[in-house]
Amino acid sequence: MLPALIAVAYIVLQIVGRPTLAPANDAYRYNKAALQLLGDSPEQAHRTALKAYCHDKVRWETRYHGLRPENLRDDAASYPSPAKRFSACMAASADGLKPTSPRYARIFDVRPGVPVMAAPFIAVFGAGSGLLVTSVLFTVAGGLFAYLLLRAVGVPARVALLGQAFFYACPIGWWGGYPLTEGPVLALTMSALLGAWWLFNRRLTAGTILLAGSMVVGTAVKYSTFLLVAGALAAAAALCLALVAGTRHRGTYLMAALNAAVVLGIGALSVHYNLPGSTETLQDTFTDHFAQSDVAAPWPMLGELNGNYWTSWIQEEVRSPWLIAAVGLGTWGLFRHSRALGWIVLAVGLTGIAAEIAHPVDSQADRLMLNVWVIAVLGLPLLLHQLIQGRADGEVVPQPPVDGTASDSRPVAQSAR
Numbered sequence: 001m002l003p004a005l006i007a008v009a010y011i012v013l014q015i016v017g018r019p020t021l022a023p024a025n026d027a028y029r030y031n032k033a034a035l036q037l038l039g040d041s042p043e044q045a046h047r048t049a050l051k052a053y054c055h056d057k058v059r060w061e062t063r064y065h066g067l068r069p070e071n072l073r074d075d076a077a078s079y080p081s082p083a084k085r086f087s088a089c090m091a092a093s094a095d096g097l098k099p100t101s102p103r104y105a106r107i108f109d110v111r112p113g114v115p116v117m118a119a120p121f122i123a124v125f126g127a128g129s130g131l132l133v134t135s136v137l138f139t140v141a142g143g144l145f146a147y148l149l150l151r152a153v154g155v156p157a158r159v160a161l162l163g164q165a166f167f168y169a170c171p172i173g174w175w176g177g178y179p180l181t182e183g184p185v186l187a188l189t190m191s192a193l194l195g196a197w198w199l200f201n202r203r204l205t206a207g208t209i210l211l212a213g214s215m216v217v218g219t220a221v222k223y224s225t226f227l228l229v230a231g232a233l234a235a236a237a238a239l240c241l242a243l244v245a246g247t248r249h250r251g252t253y254l255m256a257a258l259n260a261a262v263v264l265g266i267g268a269l270s271v272h273y274n275l276p277g278s279t280e281t282l283q284d285t286f287t288d289h290f291a292q293s294d295v296a297a298p299w300p301m302l303g304e305l306n307g308n309y310w311t312s313w314i315q316e317e318v319r320s321p322w323l324i325a326a327v328g329l330g331t332w333g334l335f336r337h338s339r340a341l342g343w344i345v346l347a348v349g350l351t352g353i354a355a356e357i358a359h360p361v362d363s364q365a366d367r368l369m370l371n372v373w374v375i376a377v378l379g380l381p382l383l384l385h386q387l388i389q390g391r392a393d394g395e396v397v398p399q400p401p402v403d404g405t406a407s408d409s410r411p412v413a414q415s416a417r
Contacts, residue, residue, distance in 0.1 A: 001365070002040035003063065003143075003144055003161065003164055006143070006161060006164055006165055006168070007143060007144060007164075010136075010139070010143065010168040010173060011136060011140065012201075012216070014132075014136050014175070014177045017177065017410045018132070019063055020054065020063075021060070021132075021177070021178060021179075022056075022060050023054075023056040023057040023060055023162050023307075024053075024054055024056070024178060024179055024180060025053075026108070026179075026180055026181075027052075027053065027131055027178075027179040027180065028049045028050065028052070028053040028097045029049075029097075029105070029108040030108065030115055030118060030121065030131055030179070031045075031048070031049035031052055031053075031118075031127040031130075031179075031339065032046055032048075032049040033109070033112070033114075033115035034047075034115035034119045034122045034127075034131070035048055035049060035109070035115075035117045035122065035127060037115055037116065037119045037167055037180075038119055038122065038123055038360050039088055039104065041245065043189070044203070046096065046120030046362060048127050049094055050090060050097060051126055051127070051128075052085050052126070052128040053089075053093075053097060054089035054090055054093075054126040054134060055086065055128055056128070057085075057089055058082050058085050058086050058089065061085065062082060065079065080210060086395045090380065092200045093192065093240065094248070097202075099288075099290060099291060100291035101289060101291070102223060102295045103280070103283075103284070104284065104290050106290045107276050107280075107284070108378040109312050110220055110223070110273070110275050110276065111181070111220070111223075112182060112220055113184065113217060113220030113222070114131075114134070114181055114221055117134055117138075117184065117221075118130055118131045118134040118221070118334050119139075121133045121134045125287040131177075131179035132177075134175065134179070134183070134184070134275065135176060135178060135179050135180060135183035135184070136177060136181070136183065136318075137151075137182040137183075138176070138183035138184040138186075138187040138188075139168070139172070139173060139176025139177065139182075140185065141175065141187040141191075142167060142186045142187035142189075143165075143167040143168050144164065144166045144184070145190035145191045145193075145194055146160075146163045146167045146190055146377055146378065147160045147161065147163060147164040148160075148194055149163075149190065149193055149194045149197060149375075149383055150164075150387035151164045151379065152194065152197055152198070152201075153197065153337065153338065153341055153382070154337075155381060155382060155385045156385070159381045159382075159384060159385045159388075160381065162380075162381045162384065163377055163378060163381040165188075166376070166377050166380065166381070167377045168376045170326075170376065170377065171366050171370060171373055172186050172373050172374075172377070173371055175366070175367050175370060180224050180367075181221055182367060182370060184217075184218075184221050185218065185221060185222055185225055185325065185370075186370060186371075186374075187215055188214045188221065188226075189214075189218070189225075189229055189348060189371065189374065190231070190374070191210055191213075191214040192210075192211055192214035192215060192218065192348075193345065193348060193374070193378075194210060195207045195208070195209070195210030195211030195212075195213075195214060195414060196211055196233055196236075196237075196255050196344050197341065197344070197400070198210065198211075198251075198299075198327065198340075199211065199251040199252065199258075200240070200247065200251055200252060200340050200344075201251065202249060202250070202251045202258060203251070204250065204251055204254065207251065207254075207255070208254060208258065211255065211259075212257055212258055212378075215229075215230055215262045215302040216260070219262070219265075219266055219269075223266050223270075223275065224281075225351070225355065226262070226266070227262075227263060227266045227267075228237035228261045228354055228355065229348055229351055229371075230259040230262035230266070230349040231259070231263050232347035232348050232350065232351050233255065233259040233344060233347060234256050234259035234260045234263060235253045235347055236343040236344040236346075236347035236348075237252055237253075237256035237259065237344075238256060239343050239347075240252060240339070240340045240344075241253070241256070243339070243343075244339045244343070246298045247340055250288055252273075253343075277374060278358060279298065281358065281359065281366070282295075282298035282299070282301075282302055283295065283298060285298075285300055285302075285359060285361065286298055302358075302360075305360050305404040306357060308360075309356075309361075309362060309365075310360070312362070313365070317410075322343055323372070323373075323376075323415065326373075326375075326380065327349070327372055327375045327376050327379075329376070329379065329380060329383055330341035330376040330377075330378065330379025330380050330382075330383070331346060331375055331379055332383060333379035333380060333381075333382040333383025333384075334346065334375065334379040334382060336382070336386055337382045337385075337386065345374060345378050346375060347374055347381070348370050348371060349371055349373075349374045349375035350371075350372070351371045351374075352369040352370055352371035352374075353369065355368045355369065355371070356368045356369050359412075
């Protein structure tokens with residue numbers, strides 16, 4: 001019952017902490033799409049989703065207005081009432097929440113996974129809470145998959161529980177508490193890793209079903225992310241086949257083939273449906289969500305922005321190197337336990353770096369790099385287990401008597417296994 005109790009604790013903390021959530025522009029778009037799936041007209045869906053957004057905006061503004069000391073001197077009459085601010089928000093976005101560019105809207109239109117999964121919860125809890133419930137429940141599932149993966153690689157339940165708890169406590173759990181795609185994306189990434197590990201261990205049917213299912217659903221949620229994840233897993237399988245003894249069997253070949261097929265499939269879908277690609281993403285970045293004219297040469301600008309961003313990032317990490325330390329120690333723990341596990345988790349974790357390189361915007365850095373934390377979530381419990389196991393193996397006990405005589409006083413190493 002302990003994994004369930006940890007999951008419930010995470011849910012309770014999200015309920016308590018909900019007032020701290022900022023209004024999410026993306027949530028308006030996912031809510032609108034889900035409401036249309038439930039039968040609302042486009043205009044009805046727009047107004048209902050906008051009401052949810054404006055309620056969040058008013059609540060957020062009210063909370064942080066009261067936290068600023070200078071505002072406490074204001075006369076109550078000088079600050080508009082919540083009702084007036086809500087009406088102003090609705091009026092300001094009567095024709096749609098900005099950005100209103102059709103090119104920006106299409107980025108969300110080609111992600112049907114979240115609206116489809118959220119629709120039942122929105123039908124029950126409403127547009128304001130249904131999407132948040134969806135994200136939180138998927139984040140809960142992601143933590144449980146982390147627990148199951150750690151158990152599958154052979155660590156005791158108490159150590160696997162630490163991995164589950166860390167999944168909720170690190171930035172993955174923080175962003176998973178927002179009504180965005182991060183909850184579903186990280187849950188499906190963890191389930192894909194579990195499926196890949198099952199294939200490495202010759203659980204062909206279960207591994208194939210879980211890995212393929214995770215990739216199909218993940219592609220519907222955010223195809224750009226799962227293009228990277230599938231490519232990373234295919235590359236990790238190739239590395240293991242070349243470098244890791246004992247991995248040349250049907251499961252590893254099947255894992256490589258499945259992920260290669262996903263990469264090719266997403267590529268074919270992108271061409272057939274003309275899905276927004278990397279160039280369109282760059283134009284979105286450099287035109288303030290298409291509010292300005294397109295730039296002529298986005299790729300050199302991306303290189304310059306990366307140079308500026310990573311210089312700043314390294315300077316900040318030097319002052320507070322917790323992410324680097326956690327990922328470094330996690331990588332050590334993964335490879336000490338199993339080189340095969342190390343390669344597949346490291347490959348998936350590095351997709352967070354790849355996403356940040358493709359979109360080096362400082363305000364979105366923590367969110368885009370979430371996959372990096374998977375290395376720490378799985379590697380740190382493994383490292384802790386190895387240290388505990390090593391300490392137990394190194395304990396000394398008196399050598400027992402063999403023939404009834406007094407025992408030898410010299411200590412010997414006694415294995416705890």
